[in-house]
Amino acid sequence: MLSEIMMIPMIAALMLLLAIIVGLFFLGLDRKIAARFQSRIGPPIVQPFRDLVKLLAKETIVPDNAIGWLFNLAPVIALASALLLILYLPFLGVAPILSGYGDLILVLYLLMLPALAIAIGGFASGNNYATVGAQRKLIMMLSYEFPLAVLVMAVVWKTSSMFPDLQGFTFSTFMQHPVLTLVGPVGGFGVVLLIVTILIALCAELIKGPFDNPEADTELAGGVLVDYSGRNLALFLLSDAVKLCAFITLVIGLLLPCSLGDMFSSFMYTGWLAIAANVVFFFVKFTVIAILGLTFVRVAFARLKINQATKFFWLVSAGISLLGLLLISLDSMM
Amino acid sequence: MHDAYKMFLGPVHPALEEPIFFDFKIVGEKVIATNLKPGNAHRGIEALGMKRNPIQVLYLSERICGICSVSHASTFSRAVEAAAGIEVPERADYIRTIFCELERLHSHILWAGLLAHEIGFHSVLHYGMKVREDVMDLLEYLSGNRVNYGVYVIGGVRRDIPKEKHEKIRQSIKYYNAAFEKFKDVFLNDKTIRMRTEGVGVLTKNDALKLCAVGPTARGSGLNKDTRQDWSYLAYGDIGVKAQLPSQVTGKINGDVLDRTIVRLLEIKQSAEIIERCIDQMPKGSLVSEPKAAVILSRLKNAEGEGIARTEAPRGELHHYVRLAKKEVVDTWKAKAPTYNNLMAVPVMMKDAQIADIPVIICSIDPCIACLDRVSIIEGNSGKSMNKYDLHELCLRKSEMFGKIERGHQ
Amino acid sequence: MSIIPTLLKQLVKKPFTNPFPKKHAPNKVSDVKKINDPIPVPDDFRGKIKYDRAKCIGCRMCVTVCPANAMEYLPKEKKIKHHVLRCIMCAECVDVCPVKALSSSKEFLLAETDKKSPNLIEK
Incomplete structure (x- = not known):
């Protein structure tokens, strides 16, 4: 029998592998459904897996005027930080594996790392397109961090004001007491507004749809990734997939942590069936968020200019999240 | 700094x-x-043309550009007819007009999709491609080919449009009137598209005049300028064409990308109307002045003279100059495409633009480099x-x- | 915002794309789930030019009008050879042929891996 110490790394490794597979699968699903929205047939759902295999087999080129070590390091940092992020998040609806070693604040910082790594890679590649893309990525990051911070603040404040004796910044607290169950109808509307905010940030984080300025294929021809090829690009593809997983898990963990198991806790919470039901329910939420927040937003809007996107995040998105915060605090006063 | x-x-x-x-x-x-x-797209087509007889060059001229192919064939054939003094039957003129307008339809719809693509709105690109398919099918039905139609000959047209084919054309016209409403709705009311097109790439009326802008680029800046209206040719004189200006929809003229979009969308509707009038009024008569190619060839071989023709292609005014000098081959052939004029306006439009505006502005003049x-x-x-x-x-x-x-x- | 209803409608409808017709079956036929038929073409479609050698009188009219020089005249036999690779499908030769030895077919999938394939030379 395996000891406790051996079990945790094993489970963690399995979890990470699963995160990669789920992420790649959902990237494929996103492309397929986007194609259907546009009346096209679209690529097969396994296309990202094939892309990955192809990219790994291709030659990796480092441009002459790039800073070699930094250029090669950036994709590794991006993937590593995205994988680390998964371990701090309640992926598959179970408590985070590293839950004792860090909390939500750490997650917020880790969330910045893949974005930073992309920007560093862009700056290191020494291409004008990539430099402009990296600048845009940093500006975007500064823009969507504020609504995210407001959102985390709202959830944590609500939970810890109701349960002052529990640890406020951990996901297990949110899982025990989902924020939707703590608020009345007014606060519920506030939570919906917060969900809208985080779904808008989802596209910006994943460099998709209206906020794909850092990559902007018709302007910057791939932007930050323009000089990347082969193994390095494959690593960025993987980090993209894991980031997709991580961010949607964050949405679920923060705002929609309700699980089926809780509802049937009286008679089947401990059984394997309950865990399976939890996982299935997790994926249902995952799919809905991925399609609504990523695919639909991606097909329904044009790309914004960088100043328009920044303005949008600082005025509209921040406004919506502050309104959500206000509604939740109003709710607790009533 | x-x-x-x-x-x-x-x-x-x-x-x-x-x-x-x-x-x-x-x-x-x-x-x-x-x-x-x-x-970068120079292929020496004119030099090739000067080694061939006019009948061969006609097909070569169609291949200057895939999208404005009929415009080139139409202009070249009229230039040759002017040089050799060949009369074209009236019915042939009407059929030529129909093909010119069908081409304008598909070119403008493709352009609307491309503009959406440049601003990252791929759904509208794919919608445009889907809508364009109907006119491509119609062109294949009428001419036998989807891209280079090859319906023109010196002195007339090769394919007739008999009564049986009118039904399908009318269906298409109905389809495109609906598509026009849809596109107008999308481009005028979609917030994100307006954010990217309004006030971007402004070309003032004065600049447009100075830089000799032509076609929708000039009309978007408020110049009342359309070859079909000013120097009427083919059947346009009978039908009566008015230059479309953006002020018809918005009431004012800014000369930005949005205005150029509105002009092109209005021309979709206008083209549908022209085609409908053409099939209503189409006169009876022969298709070509001389059915035997050998006779035409010998006439062209003995002809001497020069001819100029100008056409309103989808992108603006197109010129062809042809000189025949009692030779089997075309002595001189020169084509001047509308993009040549419009591209000069791009640096002016780029004033105060962002990087994100660059592709939108370049696309807004609908550049055709193969023609240029x-x-x-x-x-x-x-x-x-x-x-x-x-x-x-x-x-x-x-x-x-x-x-x-x-x-x-x- | 107005494209959104159209997008939602398209989501539930069948895709508009015509799948690319597979003319040549791959090496293992069992792998192919469905061979897509090419979509039908109109009656007066201008496809690959067919040449009827018996009817040809060698008048060289087609050689004179061909814009792409796809017709090769064989002076000994007084016949022609048609190179499909050079052909631009304008069918002017079909119109000028006095004895109707040339005709347009409906065949349009002409890609071959071998440029000397008999499918690419009509004689």
Whole structure:
């Protein structure tokens, strides 16, 4: 029998592998459904897996005027930080594996790392397109961090004001007491507004749809990734997939942590069936968020200019999240 | 003052459908200077044309560009007819008009999709492609080909449009009137599209006049200028065409990308109307002045003279100049495409633009580089120009090289 | 915002794309789930030019009008050879042929891996 110490790394490794597979699968699903929205047939759902295999087999080129070590390091940092992020998040609806070693604040910082790594890679590649893309990525990051911070603040404040004796910044607290169950109808509307905010940030984080300025294929021809090829690009593809997983898990963990198991806790919470039901329910939420927040937003809007996107995040998105915060605090006063 | 850096766009870039080179000086995200250099799509078509007889050149002229193919064939055939004094039957003129307008329809719908693509709105691109399919099918039904229709001959047309085919044309017209409403709704009411097109790439009326802008680019800036209206040709005189101006929809003229979009969308509707009037009023009569190709060829061989024709292509005014000199082949042939004029306006439009506006502005004049590139200057900054003899020499040397390689393999 | 209803409608409808017709079956036929038929073409479609050698009188009219020089005249036999690779499908030769030895077919999938394939030379 395996000891406790051996079990945790094993489970963690399995979890990470699963995160990669789920992420790649959902990237494929996103492309397929986007194609259907546009009346096209679209690529097969396994296309990202094939892309990955192809990219790994291709030659990796480092441009002459790039800073070699930094250029090669950036994709590794991006993937590593995205994988680390998964371990701090309640992926598959179970408590985070590293839950004792860090909390939500750490997650917020880790969330910045893949974005930073992309920007560093862009700056290191020494291409004008990539430099402009990296600048845009940093500006975007500064823009969507504020609504995210407001959102985390709202959830944590609500939970810890109701349960002052529990640890406020951990996901297990949110899982025990989902924020939707703590608020009345007014606060519920506030939570919906917060969900809208985080779904808008989802596209910006994943460099998709209206906020794909850092990559902007018709302007910057791939932007930050323009000089990347082969193994390095494959690593960025993987980090993209894991980031997709991580961010949607964050949405679920923060705002929609309700699980089926809780509802049937009286008679089947401990059984394997309950865990399976939890996982299935997790994926249902995952799919809905991925399609609504990523695919639909991606097909329904044009790309914004960088100043328009920044303005949008600082005025509209921040406004919506502050309104959500206000509604939740109003709710607790009533 | 911030440091300005250089950014190059092209010759190969996702925002460009065809090769052309742009050179920008940029501070941060703002464009402060623009330079452009065409010449990458030169194929020496005119030189090829001067080795062939006019009947052959007609098909060659269609292949100058895939999208404005009928415009080139129409202009070239009218230039040759003017040079040789050949009369065209009235019915042929009406059929030529129908093909010109069908081409304008599909070109403008394709353009609307491309504009959406440049601003990252792929759904509208795919919607445009889907809507365009109907007119492509109609053109295939009428002419037998989807892209280069080959319906023109010197002195008339090859394919008739009999009564049985009118039904399908009318269905298409109905479809495109509906599509026009849809596109108008999307481009005028969608917030994100308006954010990217309104106030971007402004070309004032004065600048448009000075830079000799033509076609929808000029009309978007408020110039009441349309070859079909000002120098009527084919059946347009009978039908009566009015230049479409953006003020018909918005009440004012800004000369920005949105205005050029509105002009092109209005022309979709206008083209549908012209086609409908054409099939209503189509006169009876023969299709060609002389059915035997051999007779036409001998007439052209003995003809002497020069002819100029101008056509309102989807992108603006197109010129062809032809000289016949009692030879079997065309003595001189020169085509001047509308993009030649409109491209000169791009540096003016780029004033105060952002990097994100660059592809939108380039797309807004609907550049057709294959039409534009009539000359090629190689060896970069040395400015050495290659004439047709130099190119022929290069071609011979290359064939020799390939021959050696092939022999080497055997 | 107005494209959104159209997008939602398209989501539930069948895709508009015509799948690319597979003319040549791959090496393992069992792998192919469905061979897509090419979509039908109109009656007067201008496809690959067919040549009827018996009817040809060698008048060289087609050689004169062909814009792409796809017709090769064989002076000994007084017949022609048609190179499909050079052909631009304008069918002018079909119109000028006095004895109707040339005709347009409906065949349009002409890609071949071998440029000397008999499918690419009509004689």
